[in-house]
Amino acid sequence: MSQRDEIAITRERVTIRTVAAHAGVSVAAVSKVLRNAYGVSEALRSRVQTSIGTLGYRPSRTARGLRGSTFTIGLLLVDIRNPFLPEVIDGVNGVLAPSHYSAMIGVGEAKAQLETSLIESMIDYKMDGLILVAPRLPSEIISRFAEQIPIVAVGYHDPTAVNFDTVNCDDQQGATLAVEAFIERGYCRISMLTLGSREGHRVSVVRQREIGYRQTMEAAGLAAEIDIHSIPVASPEREESMRAFLSRPDRPEAVFCWSDIDAVTFLNVAAEMGIRVPEDLAVIGYDNSPTAALSLINLASIDQSGRALGVLATETLLSRIEGREAPLALANAPSFIARRSLGRTKTS
Amino acid sequence: MSQRDEIAITRERVTIRTVAAHAGVSVAAVSKVLRNAYGVSEALRSRVQTSIGTLGYRPSRTARGLRGSTFTIGLLLVDIRNPFLPEVIDGVNGVLAPSHYSAMIGVGEAKAQLETSLIESMIDYKMDGLILVAPRLPSEIISRFAEQIPIVAVGYHDPTAVNFDTVNCDDQQGATLAVEAFIERGYCRISMLTLGSREGHRVSVVRQREIGYRQTMEAAGLAAEIDIHSIPVASPEREESMRAFLSRPDRPEAVFCWSDIDAVTFLNVAAEMGIRVPEDLAVIGYDNSPTAALSLINLASIDQSGRALGVLATETLLSRIEGREAPLALANAPSFIARRSLGRTKTS
Known part of the structure; x- marks a missing residue:
């Protein structure tokens, strides 16, 4: 017998049942404590935690039979560079930290095939549920996966979803806040910079922001x-497209940018071209990233509080794991953060 | 029988053995194609891929018995905000993409307990191997895990490791490049801003950079x-500490910062205090992040090519999974990126 097998067997001796017996409570009660579920008394929690500590128990990720609980949540991210995503992860981890759950992350790189493969892996691994952030997969496919595993989609607008939940910040409203901030300051020639054609679906946050604009x-x-101008995803085409846009004879006086990730680069390209922000050009981004807040950048932006979305998505997923079946379509309200790139004072 | 069980059974009918039989090759040969291993002929690859396509085979993540291959690699990141990390992930995914492997990511948040729990989950999930990026765990613990699963540590300096591999950019050399760039330009009063006390180990990149400085x-x-000044990790203490440092009567003329993530904030704090960079203060960061490269920031930096490290770590892990046991301690050479924050022209 190899050392690995020995370790596995030693571990398997202490199960959730052993803990329940030791604490003199039901398996369901131990499960509730492990999940950090609502309505658990401090006395019960303390009793179970003492047994867990005494027995050296840790939830097994591969234990079958125990209602499929592996105490792991799969988190599928569209990419890793958008400054919005660390906030979402913080929100998820903030909810999971006091429980025995942990999150395992896959990065889908905005590729449907990679997303599919990662979701299949997470299902194979018998994870307890999935949070998909801005997935590229069409709703029918997500719905098919949702027959196998509880799913919450974040940054995905599908009010007709019946077997999974959606958690969004209201992206149409966010765009409205940006455009109204420009209009209140007397700007009329307001363009939008949006994301290139890889984002085809109406469910995407980008299309929703276009609708709001x-x-x-x-x-x-x-x-x-x-005037909606599409920006390619990859450099250097991205910067070239921004330069071409700024070289147009009918260059707008104000630009609403779908994301800070492009807005910061856009400010930079403008500076390189000698275009002064905000005197010659006003700019508003989206996500209120740490970079936007730097005084050296000073970019007005829409805050969708990724952290709040992460918290809400995790709570929603946990309630679905606990047995809720009625679909939820939740939307938070965004807020507007005024900064120097906005220019002009408000006209009233 | 539930729909979920039906799906599982249908899937399990096509195994790596079925594929081997269909293609008329050995199971080992199919495994080699799946791993995208070296020395696989184009003819063999094409033959196996045709069978995989015809049979609709996909590698099962939970198949046991098959030499433990789940075709998943666990990637443990220290945090999600350091701009160095997306590059590492790109490097890892670049190597995995042509194979049937995928990466599952855990974020340890620089907490030893969370790192332990995530590594245990990855072992429970029978992942094929782990890449740990700048882990906080001591070497003995990593070594104990390495008895159970192939491990490569990145950004972790332990030349004495015997059962896991290390892949680094030479952090002492990176610090040397920065200090020498200052000295060549005539600066003498050169301080270092380093990371607060959470990073205690000599194995960490931060301590190595201090040694090089x-x-x-x-x-x-x-x-x-x-003069080495420690900066707290969390805001607003971080910014306050930078302000206090810049208010010192003996403020240095040049500052080498352990990471761009702090150097960019440091530039910003200096600007808010009316301190001109580079006229009053020269700054060099570390990581050559996209933000550093913005003309609005223009921060000189050390490039450790996270992508190259990700590629090297993945190749090293795959060779260990394939059976290599002799430990490797690999180090790439960093390079210096001069930018405006450096000031002065080189004195020769």
């Missing part, structure tokens, strides 16, 4: 000024 | 000028 421009009688 | 100052006859 259009509707707000139309409502303000600025339909003729609507 | 000290040795280079001493070698240049500047031992009397050695």
Whole structure:
């Protein structure tokens, strides 16, 4: 017998049942404490934790039979560079930390095939549930996976989802806040920089922000000024496209950018071209990233509180794991953060 | 029988053995193609891939018996915000993409307990191997885990490791490049900003950079000028500590910062205090992050090529998974990226 096998067997001797017997409570009660579920008394928690400590128990990730609980949540991220995502992870970990759950992360790189493969792995691993952040997969596919595992999608707008939950910040509203901030300061020629064609779905946050931009421009009688410019994802095409946009004879006076990640680069390209922000060009980004807040950057932005979304998504997933079946479509409200890149004082 | 069970059974019918039989090759040959191992002929690859496509085979993550191959690599990151890490992930994914491997990520948040729990989960999940990036765990503990699973540590300096591999960029050399760049430009009063006390181990990249700073100052006859200032990890203490440092009557003329993540904030604090960079203060960071490269920031930095480290770590792990037992301690050479924050032209 190899050392590895010995270790596995030694570990398996202490199970959730052993803990329950030692503490003199039910297996369900131990499970509740492990999950940090609502309504657990301090006395019960303390009793079970003492037994866990005495027995040296830790939840096994591969124990079958025990209602499939591996106490692991899969977190699928669209990429790793968007400054919004660390906030979401912090929110998720903040909810999981007091429980015995931990999160395992996959990075889908905005590729449907890689997303599929990672979700399949997470299902194979019998994780307890999945949080998908801005997935590229169509709703039908997510719905099919949701038959096998509890799923919450974040940054994914599908109000018709029936077997998984959605948690969003209201992206149309975020765009409206940005456009209205420009209009209140007297700007009319307001363009939007958006993400290139890889983001095809209406469910995506980017398309929702475009809808919000259009509707707000139309409502303000600025339909003729609507101008949405797509920026490629990869450098150096991204910077070249921004340079071409800024070289247009009809360059706008204000630009709403779908994300800080592009807005910061856009500010930088403008500076390299000798275009002064905000005197010659006003800019608003999205995500209120740490970089936007630097005085050297000073970028106005929309705050969608990734942390709050991470908290909400995790709580929603845990309630689904606990047995809720009715779908939830939750939306937080975004807020506007004024900074120097906005220029002008408010006209009233 | 539930739908979930049906799906599981349907999937399990096609195994690596079925594929081998269909392609008329050995199981070992299929395994080699799946791993994208060296020395696989194009003919064999094409034959096996055709069978995989025809049969709709995908490697099962939980298949036991098959030499423990789940075709998943665990990647443990110290945090998610350091701009160095996305590069490492890109490097890892770049090597894995042509194979059937994928990476599952845990974020240890620089907490030994969370790191332990995530590593245990990855072992429970029977992942094929682990890449630990800048782990906080002491070498003895990593060595104990390495008895159960192949491990490569990145950003972890332990030349005495016997049962796991280390892959680093030479951090002492990186600090030397920074200090020498200052000295060549005539600076003498050169301080170092380093990371607070959570990083206690000599194995850490931060301590190695401190050693490089000290040795280079001493070698240049500047031992009397050695000044290492610790910065707390969390805001707003971090910014306050930087402000206090910059308010000192003996403020240095040049500062080498352990990471861009702090150097960018440091530039920002200096700007807020009306201290001109580089006229009043020269700064060099570490990691050559995208933010450092912005013209609005223009921060000189040390490039340790996270991508190259990710590639090297993955190749090293795969060779250990394939059976190599002799430990490797690999080190890449860093390079210096001059930018405006350096000030002065080189004196020769």
